[in-house]
Amino acid sequence: MFVGLGQSSGICRAEPIIDAQVVLQICQAFSNKSLEKMPAIVLPEAAKQFLETYGRLSEKFDGCLSAIETKSWRQAGTIFLLQHTRYESYWRFSADETSIKEISIRHYRPVTLAGDAEWEEPFRDRPPSTSAGKTTHIYIDSPPDNPNIIEFFYATNRRESDQPVSLEDNPMPTSKRNSTTVFSSSGWTAVSGFTGERNADLSFGAARVRVPEGHQIGKIELPSTIKILGIAFRSDSADPTRHFTVRSIAKTSEDQWIKSLSSTKKKRALIFVHGFNTKFQDAVFRTAQIVWDLQYSGAAVLFSWPSRGEIADYLYDKESALGSRAALLRVIDNLRKAKFESIDIIAHSMGNLIAVDALSNASATKSPPLIAQFVMAAPDVDRDMFLQDIPKVAKVAKGLTLYASANDKALQLSKRVAGNIPRAGDVPPSGPIIIASVSTIDVSAIGDELFGLNHNAFATTRNVLNDLKILIETGAKPPRLAEIRGYPEPPQKPIYFRYSP
Template identity: 40%
Template sequence: MGRGIDSEDTAPRPRMKSARPPAAAGEPPAASAPEPVGSGAPPPEPAPPPPSTDAASAKGEWDVVPVFYGTDRAQKPNEKRLDYGSDRGRRLELGRALVTVPRIHKVPSIERPWAIRVFNVTLYEEAEDPNRHFTMDEIKSLSEDEFLALVRTRLADSARYKDHAFIFVHGYNTSFDYAVYRTAQISYDLKFDGAAFAYSWPSGGGLASYTYDRESSGQAEPYLKQFMQLVINKTGAKSVSVIAHSMGNQPTLQVLRDLRRAKPDGVQISQIILAAPDVDRDNFENIANEIQGLASGVTLYAAGNDRALTVSRNFYGGVPRAGDVPATGPLVLPGIDTIDVSASSMDSLGLNHSGYAENNALLQDIAALIATGTRPPKLRTPALEEVTTDRGAYWRYPAALP
């Protein structure tokens, strides 16, 4: 199915939520979240995908996943629903989206309507169907008090990931809707019953928007900082993990450096997960040194075949980025676990950047990392190979994965 990655997702069409029949016999059931293999400490017991706290959580052949969001995008006109475009709003806006996930969902896909697009012009797109697609069941802008009340209710009902939260910051070429869908997909596939947060900075949402995206991600820094401080200081979450992908690492690392100087008592920043960071290598190393001690662990997932990093490398005259894997190998730094996922895939977090080898290996490792924090990586994911260099060890997925 086309996933709408080359332009912003179109607004959901009106639909009869019970008019469609259940999935036909023989169709695959909804895939369960991958469980870590060989962890040093076992993860929580498997549980059904976490329901929403709303009565809407079990309709038809789909489930509903709540995503709490922050954005500095400007709203754009849409008669059918609240919507955000690529323009800069120059303020933080909070809200909650209820995302439908079809029970025929396959990990780690985001099932969206098939479409034909030419130069960002949609020539044809099939109608949305929550029995088969991720859709926006509801989206609301909220005041800070409303936002916090809903988050606290979600955390109070959490069990498998008690009082846990994660914040996902997307990368280049990402629409608001796709950022929310990706956060819902991660939450659903991890069976995450804590609070899932998405921060969506004003990406242009197009392959040709690299320069705009780079500047736009930078100007989002103060709003992302405000959002992270809100999640860490006011929601009541006892453990917060941060997942940043590609260009989203630019503002995220700057904010983490600021937070290191004023880490609140009583809150554990559990895991910092930096996936294919589109960041200058030297700058990355400087900031990495400054955020030492902020979290229980920092993991760098690097990829030598990430298409967004290829664009960035060419843009900067062929100089590798922090998340790249050149012929000399990935970046290896003290206090950071570097994992080369070139033989795996970034599709669990990004926009099909390495879709030739899509599988669940990366998602499996993230599930184990958030659930257990087990280190070094090979203890939670035995398939990883350890590579020793003069700067220390890193890990990589073997060329042939099952």
């Protein structure tokens, strides 16, 4: 496989074509530890030396997905960036006019959503050597993985913040692109976060959150703050070992976002739609907590709409929610493009105003979104509108679950603001909403002490989280736990379910 490259001093030179196809053949032979599968262009001695030197990396580099030549390194030889199923690596090829004489792996790292893992330099396998009477062994170990890091995708129609970017460990930027700092070669760009103001278009990206070692299920451990009349007088510094901390928030294009979702090779996706009075970072922490506590193994996606994060801005948040319905459907459509077989939605509080209305209207379209489980936690939705829309939602959702409470103070506030019209998440004296297609669970017995407003019961109580986990994983109908029992009790047929601590 040769090509003439022109004349120099009257001599016609020819060099081997080291293209992506050849590199992928070499990669595949390497991952199989097979000299026989090496392309003929690689000298036998070079192939043997390569396998002996880097053999312990072969299991890491399974699934040779792509090879891209790069000119970014000022080194002799040809450099390719290879993408594997779980890792990416830089390989250097040295060749003469007839063959590849040497192959070396220069750097590698695990693939993450944000593309900010540290690059490792592989050590060469060597026989044990003796020094001062001691035997020294050199091994190739996996890069240190932090099991407390939660990675998930996000999509938001919030306005991007203009505050300086702040990331854990203060990574050094690698380049500038259109005046935006790029922190990795993968193309993901670091941003500082998003405000509560509205944006005309969607932004896409990924977030990484560190969960503290002492995390208790149902809680979001944060630094304590002393406030008087809304003014913060003292805030403790964040300690990653004791508090939830944002490791990175990265932004990418919509096309790359879909591609990244597809590359996870996961079959299931979970969309979390937060409620009112929620800042972007609060939504990020809540998503991380839910994913961690559920031990969710699919691809998690936060849909964050423009909430200012203040109780006084209830009406602004409501208008923002009403304006976010098309954006949520676009996110669902992108997950379909990424070929997920199952999509679940957990909507909390006013997030249900977005999800219920969006799915209700989409049910009448030619290609409606198909949802596996739609979980409605404390829905801050007009009760009458909810009863009208849910039969339409049931056409596109395989399972519908409602968590309601008589002690939800935030819903009581919403009821007053809305002209004393009951909310769908209420449990009045007459009982919760009963609809044939919906599994209703009354969680009033949890109490009213959680976060003051008791508006996050679905995410802050271990038994409710256990129930939610079983639902998302299996789709089983209630009762799924001994603590959740039918009402009325046997021998009568239950019409809804109640949490009994």
